[in-house]
Amino acid sequence: MNFEQLQQQVDFIHEIDKVKYIQRRTKLFNSDRPENDAEHSWHLSLMAIVLAGHSNEPIDLLKVIKMLLIHDVVEIDSGDIFLYDNVVSHSNTEAETIAARRIFGLLPADQAEELIAIWEEFEAGETAEAKFARAMDRFEPLLQNRSNNGGTWKEFNVTYDKVVQKKSIIKEGSDLLWSYAKTLIDKSVDEGMLKKNS
Amino acid sequence: MNFEQLQQQVDFIHEIDKVKYIQRRTKLFNSDRPENDAEHSWHLSLMAIVLAGHSNEPIDLLKVIKMLLIHDVVEIDSGDIFLYDNVVSHSNTEAETIAARRIFGLLPADQAEELIAIWEEFEAGETAEAKFARAMDRFEPLLQNRSNNGGTWKEFNVTYDKVVQKKSIIKEGSDLLWSYAKTLIDKSVDEGMLKKNS
Numbered sequence: 001m002n003f004e005q006l007q008q009q010v011d012f013i014h015e016i017d018k019v020k021y022i023q024r025r026t027k028l029f030n031s032d033r034p035e036n037d038a039e040h041s042w043h044l045s046l047m048a049i050v051l052a053g054h055s056n057e058p059i060d061l062l063k064v065i066k067m068l069l070i071h072d073v074v075e076i077d078s079g080d081i082f083l084y085d086n087v088v089s090h091s092n093t094e095a096e097t098i099a100a101r102r103i104f105g106l107l108p109a110d111q112a113e114e115l116i117a118i119w120e121e122f123e124a125g126e127t128a129e130a131k132f133a134r135a136m137d138r139f140e141p142l143l144q145n146r147s148n149n150g151g152t153w154k155e156f157n158v159t160y161d162k163v164v165q166k167k168s169i170i171k172e173g174s175d176l177l178w179s180y181a182k183t184l185i186d187k188s189v190d191e192g193m194l195k196k197n198s
Numbered sequence: 199m200n201f202e203q204l205q206q207q208v209d210f211i212h213e214i215d216k217v218k219y220i221q222r223r224t225k226l227f228n229s230d231r232p233e234n235d236a237e238h239s240w241h242l243s244l245m246a247i248v249l250a251g252h253s254n255e256p257i258d259l260l261k262v263i264k265m266l267l268i269h270d271v272v273e274i275d276s277g278d279i280f281l282y283d284n285v286v287s288h289s290n291t292e293a294e295t296i297a298a299r300r301i302f303g304l305l306p307a308d309q310a311e312e313l314i315a316i317w318e319e320f321e322a323g324e325t326a327e328a329k330f331a332r333a334m335d336r337f338e339p340l341l342q343n344r345s346n347n348g349g350t351w352k353e354f355n356v357t358y359d360k361v362v363q364k365k366s367i368i369k370e371g372s373d374l375l376w377s378y379a380k381t382l383i384d385k386s387v388d389e390g391m392l393k394k395n396s
Contacts, residue, residue, distance in 0.1 A: 003378050009248045010378075013341065016244060017227040020237045029215040039218045042240035046214060046267045050207045050309060062260040069244045111248060143211065180201050180208075 005108050012106040018076045025082050025152050026141040035144070037072040037080065044068040044136040051136070054174045057128035067122040067133040070115055074099040083141070083166055084158050096123075125172070135173025142167060142181055150193035160189055160196045203306050210304040216274045223280045223350050224339040233342070235270040235278065242266040242334040249334070252372045255326035265320040265331040268313055272297035281339070281364055282356050294321075323370070333371025340365060340379055348391035358387055358394045 022037040035043075045068045052061050072080070077099035104115045122130050142163075145151035153163060163185055171178035188194040220235040243266045250259050270278070275297035302313045320328050343349035351361060361383055369376035386392040 003374075003381075006249075006252065006374065006378055010341065012248060013241070013245055013338075014227055014345065017241070019240075020226055020233070028218055029212055035218070036237070038240045039234070039236040042217075042236045042243070042267065043211070043215070045240070045243065045263075047211055049264060049267065050210060050305060051204075054204065062263070065243075065260070065263055066247060069240065069247065107248060140211075143208065147212065176204065180204055183201075 008106060008108050009111075012103070015076070015103060015106055016073055019073055022072065022075050022080055024080055024141075025156070026144050027148050027151055029144055029147040031148070037075055040140065041069050041072055043140055044071075044133075047136050047140065048133065051174070051177065052132070054176045055128065055132045056172075056174055057131075059128050059132050063118065063129045064133045064136075066115075066118050067129060068136060070104075070119055071122050071133070071137065073103055074119070076103060082152075082156075084152070084156055084162060125169075132173040135170040135177055138167050138170050139177060139181060142184060146184055146188060146193065150188070153188070153194050157195075160185070160194055163194060206304060206306050207309075210301070213274070213301060213304055214271055217271055220270065220273050220278055222278055222339075223354070224342050225346050225349055227342055227345040229346070235273055238338065239267050239270055241338055242269075242331075245334050245338065246331065249372070249375065250330070252374045253326065253330045254370075254372055255329075257326050257330050261316065261327045262331045262334075264313075264316050265327060266334060268302075268317055269320050269331070269335070271301055272317070274301060280350075280354075282350070282354055282360060323367075330371040333368040333375055336365050336368050337375060337379060340382060344382055344386060344391065348386070351386070351392050355393075358383070358392055361392060 019041070020036055020038040023034040024037065024040055026035055027033060028035050045065045048061065048064050048068055052059060052064070074096045078093065078095040100116050100119050104112045104119070107115065121127055122133055125131060125134050141152070145153050152158065164182070167181055167185065168178065170181050185194065189196055217239070218234055218236040221232040222235065222238060224233055225231060226233050243263045246259065246262050246266055250257060250262070272294045276291065276293040298314050298317050302310045302317070305313065319325055320331055323329060323332050339350070343351050350356065362380070365379055365383065366376065368379050383392065387394055
């Protein structure tokens with residue numbers, strides 16, 4: 001039996017274990033333990049399954065989940081960039097593109113191409129699937145910060161306007177979800193979790 | 199706007215965060231840090247995406263991934279049971295069924311029903327999707343133990359016959375994967391990672 005292709009896939013499976021060591025700034029719900037990228041990707045994927053019905057547009061759920069499962073794999077090489085970082089842009093950087101080519105490039109060529117294309121589609125944020133997947137990515141930390149009495153908002157002195165600006169991308173994926181999220185953000189000011197001005 | 203259904207979904211999203219605290223016996227690759235159920239479920243889901251082509255039968259990949267993302271959620275209430283535990287059966291227990299009803303029951307009724315049915319299908323292990331998903335669940339710790347010089351095999355004095363017996367379920371999902379796995383198990387004996395007899 002020929003294991004050549006399978007061995008490439010196993011090499012990839014082994015490599016992506018490193019995602020479990022990449023710490024995010026955001027903490028787990030009701031906790032001070034940072035979430036790692038593997039836990040985060042798992043949570044977003046399951047969120048997509050239960051929230052898919054709220055998407056503005058019809059979506060290919062399998063593609064959305066593929067996006068969410070792989071969206072942070074590039075951080076093995078390029079590291080996690082904090083959403084509210086004022087120096088480094090959170091968007092697709094050259095380092096991330098090089099990382100995607102190296103890591104997905106461990107796979108057989110056809111699979112590498114497919115996953116790189118899906119990752120690029122997520123980063124571009126233009127298709128219905130990418131918009132919904134990105135809504136998940138913004139919605140989870142909002143819930144986490146609320147459960148942690150402000151969490152990274154307080155820790156990094158992030159103000160209301162900045163949160164609304166960064167989170168409003170949720171609206172592109174789901175009007176209902178954004179309406180709910182906006183209610184939570186407003187409530188966070190009333191409850192002293194989020195400052196109106198810096 | 200009516201957030202009633204969405205609030206139920208958010209309650210579920212909040213509850214399943216606990217999966218990130220459930221530790222498995224198996225350690226991460228090349229590590230002595232135990233893997234948790236969320237990391238494990240993420241890894242299996244991504245494995246299913248890259249290995250789907252090796253399934254014995256055609257599979258609905260979205261359903262396989264749903265199975266893998268939710269398969270350990272019941273352990274929030276019932277705890278992780280070690281594959282080689284000689285006292286407690288690893289199979290579907292009454293406690294797990296009660297847990298599934300409580301946790302998935304947080305969701306709107308139609309979604310709760312769907313996810314309970316998918317979880318039961320995984321546990322029964324009879325459909326092509328369940329067989330392939332279960333193959334993923336057995337294959338990952340095999341790779342981890344090999345990367346950890348025997349890992350839980352050494353730690354819990356598990357012998358070759360027992361490993362072959364437990365892992366041979368991989369064959370039901372994929373002949374190719376089992377053939378590869380069997381080669382690794384045999385090699386583990388030669389390399390002193392796994393004992394032939396107790």
